[in-house]
Amino acid sequence: MMAGQERIVSVLDIGSTRVKMLIASATGDRLDSILGVGTAPCSSLKRGVVVDMEGVTQAIQTARDEAERMSSYSVSSVIVNVGGTHITGLVNRGLVAISRPGREIQKDDVDRVWESAKAVLLGPNQEIIHVIPRQYLVDGQEGIKDPLRMSGIRLEFEAFIVTGQSTILDNLRRCVTESGLKVDRLVLEGLASANAVLSSEEKEIGVACVDIGGDTTDLAVFTGGSLSYVAVLPIGGRHVTMDLAMMLKTSLNVAEELKVAYGSVDASRRKDFQDSQVSYSTASGDGVLATTKSYISDVVTSRIEEIAEAVKLELVHSSYNNMLPAGLVLTGGTAMVSHITDKFSEISGLRARMGQPTVDDVVFSSFKNPSFSTSVGLLELGIHSDGAAVQKKKRAFKGLSGLFKGLDLFD
Incomplete structure (x- = not known):
């Protein structure tokens, strides 16, 4: 790879709730701009494992088509994330x-x-x-x-x-290849996220990246500047949504909206919500129910506490719990739940902050969001490879306007 040579890097972030594809240009060791982004809902993975190959393949194709249409590039190979409790x-x-x-x-x-x-x-x-x-x-x-x-x-x-x-990795590769793409390489999801949100100093003195995904939570511990421990816990943000849907007898979509709007683990805010009512539709959509905002926060808090306890126990099991002066860095869409870092700090006894991709260029400003940590981390790791095989299309670049309209950033 020649210094100063422009390359195209394409990555595929396959999650348990959504598939994202990003196409970017890079020069040397620097990302220049994100040219295209495609997203598609996906419920065909459970805890990082493909349970419906056709569903995953179709989601990849949809995300690919959108990203290629936006970027004016046709991509033939991608860097793909991998996760799951089998890791x-x-x-x-x-x-x-x-x-x-x-x-x-x-x-x-x-x-x-x-x-x-x-x-x-x-x-x-x-x-x-x-x-x-x-x-x-x-x-x-x-x-x-x-x-x-x-x-x-x-x-x-x-x-x-x-x-x-x-066998799990082969099924994931097969979904990618059946969508018409070649897998350049697989990258551990927690490693990609950590690469996007952790500083070199944090990795040197000791830090744990906690990426709360849909079905799983990825834990990556760094000490002495190097990766020291990884674990994938079978619990994530979608469990919060499912709790709300069950307790409130509503649909997952409505539960997600209520979680985003009123979910908080701040005790003082829940007190303010005590008598504040909110109406929502029933699971069938043919009726209206009501609850208090404080009840929604109580349900969210209960599951967030469970995730934090699971992370604490895993760190104790790893023997690194007392070797993390930089504490915890929370990322993934669920990291945006109000005051979640305070709850993790309270339960773990470690300092905690929210991690989002460290992107400074105005082109990247929309991606400075915890839900894009894995995607941006994959791109940053990708610039150290030879780049994706692409063929320029005769199509105008549409830009990124409107990309985030309707996109659930808590996925």
């Missing part, structure tokens, strides 16, 4: 001896030690998604970033290895 991660080390005269470490030694680190015992239905460098060690000396041309007898490589269930 696992572990730290592993590889070791090789340096036996050549002079003991100078060369590229083939680095390649060999990478292969050694990747030699982990996998189950019959597991495959490696990522091998993420943590550090090199030369003759026991830790913290080395690049060992090339150093002298040593023993070279070690410590990596964080992310694995997933092969």
Whole structure:
């Protein structure tokens, strides 16, 4: 990849409530502009697992058509996110001896030690998604970033290895290919989101990115500047909506609207809502019911507390709960629930803030939103690859106006 060469990067963010496709231009290591965006509702994934291949494929095609029409580019390959409770991660080390005269470490030694680190015992239905460098060690000396041309007898490589269930990943790939696209590579959803919302300093001193999706919550812990732990919890923002729909005997769409309008975990605000009434339609749509805004907030709070407790327990299980001076960074659409960071901080005992993509250019301003963290993170990771295979269309660029009209940013 030549410095200064413009490339097109395209990514596919497949979630449990919505599929998003973004097409962007990049020069060097910088995103220049987002050229096209396509979105489509999708309920064909459950906890990161495809349960209806045709439904996912159709959602991808719809999002692709919209993004291509907007951008005037035809895309043939994409970077795709992957998540789900089948994801696992572990730290592993590889070791090789340096036996050549002079003991100078060369590229083939680095390649060999990478292969050694990747030699982990996998189950019959597991495959490696990522091998993420943590550090090199030369003759026991830790913290080395690049060992090339150093002298040593023993070279070690410590990596964080992310694995997933092969059949689940194959089904996801098949949905993408049946929509007419090639999968450039799979990227862990939590890693993409963390890349978009965390600072280098936070990763260095210790931080946990908590991406609250529709059906799952992705946890990615960073210490010493590197990924140290991942987990996917089987609970997310859609559970809040389903709670409201069940308790209020209304549809999921109406429940989502009530959650966005009145959902809060702020006790003082719930007190203000105590006698404030709100009317809404029944599940069948042929009647009208009423409740208080405080009751809506109580239902939302109950499930948010459950998510926060699950995150706390997972951090305790990981043994990193006392190694996070930068605390928690919450992202995903549900991170926009009023005062959710206060609730997570109260339950976890850690500081917490809301994370959104750190985009400064006016072109990106509409994407400075927690619901786009995974998508923007995929784009930022994509600029370090060779870019997508594209063919320019003879079609005028329509722009981004009206893109967010009707889009539920809490998905």
